[in-house]
Amino acid sequence: MPEPKTLFEKACRGIRESxxxxxxxxxxxxxxxxxxxxxxRVDFLTATxxxxxxxxxxxxxLERFPLDAAILFSDIMTPLEGMGVGLDFAPGPVLDRPIRSxxxxxxxxxxxxxxxxxxxxxxxxxxxxxxxxxxxxxxxxGAPFTLFCYLVEGGGSKDFATARAFLHAEPEAATRLxxxxxxxxxxxxxxxxxxxxxxxxxxxxxxxxxxxxxxGRYVLPILKDTVAAIRAxxxxxxxxxxNAGATLLSQVRELDADVVGIDWTLPLSRAVQDLGADxxxxxxxxxxxxxxxRSELAAAADDVLREGAGAAAHVFNLxxxxxxxxxxxxxxxxVDHVHEQSLRKAG
Amino acid sequence: MPEPKTLFEKACRGIRESxxxxxxxxxxxxxxxxxxxxxxRVDFLTATxxxxxxxxxxxxxLERFPLDAAILFSDIMTPLEGMGVGLDFAPGPVLDRPIRSxxxxxxxxxxxxxxxxxxxxxxxxxxxxxxxxxxxxxxxxGAPFTLFCYLVEGGGSKDFATARAFLHAEPEAATRLxxxxxxxxxxxxxxxxxxxxxxxxxxxxxxxxxxxxxxGRYVLPILKDTVAAIRAxxxxxxxxxxNAGATLLSQVRELDADVVGIDWTLPLSRAVQDLGADxxxxxxxxxxxxxxxRSELAAAADDVLREGAGAAAHVFNLxxxxxxxxxxxxxxxxVDHVHEQSLRKAG
Numbered sequence: 198m199p200e201p202k203t204l205f206e207k208a209c210r211g212i213r214e215s216x217x218x219x220x221x222x223x224x225x226x227x228x229x230x231x232x233x234x235x236x237x238r239v240d241f242l243t244a245t246x247x248x249x250x251x252x253x254x255x256x257x258x259l260e261r262f263p264l265d266a267a268i269l270f271s272d273i274m275t276p277l278e279g280m281g282v283g284l285d286f287a288p289g290p291v292l293d294r295p296i297r298s299x300x301x302x303x304x305x306x307x308x309x310x311x312x313x314x315x316x317x318x319x320x321x322x323x324x325x326x327x328x329x330x331x332x333x334x335x336x337x338x339g340a341p342f343t344l345f346c347y348l349v350e351g352g353g354s355k356d357f358a359t360a361r362a363f364l365h366a367e368p369e370a371a372t373r374l375x376x377x378x379x380x381x382x383x384x385x386x387x388x389x390x391x392x393x394x395x396x397x398x399x400x401x402x403x404x405x406x407x408x409x410x411x412x413g414r415y416v417l418p419i420l421k422d423t424v425a426a427i428r429a430x431x432x433x434x435x436x437x438x439x440n441a442g443a444t445l446l447s448q449v450r451e452l453d454a455d456v457v458g459i460d461w462t463l464p465l466s467r468a469v470q471d472l473g474a475d476x477x478x479x480x481x482x483x484x485x486x487x488x489x490x491r492s493e494l495a496a497a498a499d500d501v502l503r504e505g506a507g508a509a510a511h512v513f514n515l516x517x518x519x520x521x522x523x524x525x526x527x528x529x530x531x532v533d534h535v536h537e538q539s540l541r542k543a544g
Numbered sequence: 545m546p547e548p549k550t551l552f553e554k555a556c557r558g559i560r561e562s563x564x565x566x567x568x569x570x571x572x573x574x575x576x577x578x579x580x581x582x583x584x585r586v587d588f589l590t591a592t593x594x595x596x597x598x599x600x601x602x603x604x605x606l607e608r609f610p611l612d613a614a615i616l617f618s619d620i621m622t623p624l625e626g627m628g629v630g631l632d633f634a635p636g637p638v639l640d641r642p643i644r645s646x647x648x649x650x651x652x653x654x655x656x657x658x659x660x661x662x663x664x665x666x667x668x669x670x671x672x673x674x675x676x677x678x679x680x681x682x683x684x685x686g687a688p689f690t691l692f693c694y695l696v697e698g699g700g701s702k703d704f705a706t707a708r709a710f711l712h713a714e715p716e717a718a719t720r721l722x723x724x725x726x727x728x729x730x731x732x733x734x735x736x737x738x739x740x741x742x743x744x745x746x747x748x749x750x751x752x753x754x755x756x757x758x759x760g761r762y763v764l765p766i767l768k769d770t771v772a773a774i775r776a777x778x779x780x781x782x783x784x785x786x787n788a789g790a791t792l793l794s795q796v797r798e799l800d801a802d803v804v805g806i807d808w809t810l811p812l813s814r815a816v817q818d819l820g821a822d823x824x825x826x827x828x829x830x831x832x833x834x835x836x837x838r839s840e841l842a843a844a845a846d847d848v849l850r851e852g853a854g855a856a857a858h859v860f861n862l863x864x865x866x867x868x869x870x871x872x873x874x875x876x877x878x879v880d881h882v883h884e885q886s887l888r889k890a891g
Binding site for chain 2: 353355356358359361362363364365366405406407408409410411441443444461462463464467483484485486487488489493497500516517520522
């Protein structure tokens with residue numbers, strides 16, 4: 198395996214240094230005035246598909262804050278176009294047709310990332326060339342079940358009831374769709390690693406909507422195959438984020454992930470109980486805490502640092518994407534505070 | 545206390561009979577053709593505000609299925625109009641103005657149920673007069689934090705980020721709003737008990753959005769006061785439904801609730817671990833399981849019955865509201881199956 202060179206990669210491999218690395222989910226985005234300015238003249242889809250712009254946006258937060266990792270600016274739905282899905286953002290994803298039958302599944306094809314997501318790979322190469330050498334570059338994809346939810350529902354939803362019903366009503370077609378998404382996202386992440394990503398993250402935003410039994414039966418086997426397919430090709434730290442997945446972690450433990458991202462509703466020490474002390478945890482400050490007074494924000498960050506101390510290593514992050522109305526100065530304060538606190542403890 | 549006379553009330557008091565009582569969250573609603581027919585000529589708001597219609601809808605599912613309880617047909621937002629909130633449904637709740645400052649909170653007044661929610665009390669009296677004597681009548685209200693989420697956000701939301709930010713940005717105003725909602729909903733539930741409700745349920749649909757720390761600090765104290773205010777006036781079983789509250793249950797244990805409703809993502813046996821074996825649990829079949837084949841549906845129901853066996857008693861229910869596209873014949877099959885399975889086990 199490549200020698201972990203950055204603080205972030207070391208933490209992903211379970212190596213604790215003087216402080217936990219810090220990055221922020223959705224760190225490149227609407228809370229940054231420089232992002233909003235750039236987006237005035239280009240829509241979201243164009244921004245994700247134009248490597249110069251996507252690379253610029255990916256790097257914006259690192260120019261403002263001393264973050265330890267950049268994450269590709271893109272959307273989990275972006276690669277689905279290469280599988281034959283018609284897609285728009287308004288601003289959430291809207292599909293031209295939902296996938297709700299075995300015949301619908303047959304209309305989709307496996308992703309060939311080099312052919313249909315070349316702009317993502319080019320973005321990674323451009324970021325790689327500009328990124329500080331002590332910062333890591335994270336590539337990512339949607340996890341199969343989360344993409345399945347959007348594909349069956351035809352867009353966003355509060356509870357993805359149609360998608361969850363489809364899983365039970367047509368388990369064979371659903372499994373075929375999940376499998377196609379799993380192999381495609383594995384190929385996508387392998388290509389991202391080859392284009393320069395130091396670590397690979399699977400976002401399972403809707404994992405929390407499937408109960409433990411259905412997770413074990415329909416979701417976990419495909420996640421395992423996805424991880425195995427990536428491991429067979431490239432050696433990069435793998436991060437699995439099971440949003441609202443508090444009740445799934447004893448099963449997530451079976452997944453060969455290096456790092457498990459935890460949302461803000463589960464204290465990290467309890468996550469470690471279910472995951473085992475050999476797993477690295479990432480998270481999990483409540484994004485709402487960024488709206489608190491600085492003393493409250495500092496106390497909340499300290500709690501997260503304390504909670505993460507029992508894991509093999511800890512990647513400091515929010516427990517979910519940063520909210521678009523967040524004051525960037527609060528983010529600056531948070532990042533500095535985590536740096537200082539950690540160093541103080543080590544000293 | 546009134547002697548528990550129905551199977552449902554007995555279970556709520558921890559008395560196990562030959563089988564667990566069964567009811568279905570959102571059992572009066574759009575999946576029933578007779579409900580859709582009635583709604584063709586009357587909008588949702590009018591239906592909730594016209595006692596004859598609301599009582600008819602409340603009783604519809606009991607005419608079709610051998611359910612052990614009726615639940616008032618209403619909406620958790622309905623009583624807020626009596627607090628000075630302008631409200632419409634389109635179809636989710638839409639408020640005429642969000643509550644986002646201390647001054648906004650001051651514009652609201654405490655609910656006087658007899659004055660401004662008399663139609664709800666009249667609905668309960670009408671249902672009471674018609675309901676089978678072996679079925680219980682459940683009154684309900686939204687829990688303070690869930691109502692807070694809607695009031696601050698101004699309507700529904702995927703993550704209620706504005707409401708959660710307000711909690712941290714203005715903890716004093718937020719607490720004042722939560723407290724006003726708590727005392728108002730306590731008065732509302734007391735009035736419902738006096739109008740004929742045999743049991744009272746607090747729906748905390750968005751409890752899962754607040755982490756354990758904020759729950760303990762802002763939400764739980766007000767819930768405790770709400771429960772105490774109800775207990776001081778009437779003696780009825782209290783059901784608390786903490787949706788997506790898997791990580792909150794050790795705190796919910798401190799709440800003096802008779803029954804805790806559990807969503808489908810947490811196996812009931814694990815809920816009992818956190819709640820203690822003296823608490824009655826309600827739930828928690830995945831509503832999506834109603835779309836499965838009958839053999840799969842039966843197996844899923846059996847799992848729930850098995851999981852609930854370790855609690856003081858078990859009220860069988862779904863883990864969330866029934867989805868509107870559910871086939872009513874599947875519901876009939878489910879209710880019969882639970883009856884038969886339970887009796888077979890007891891025999």
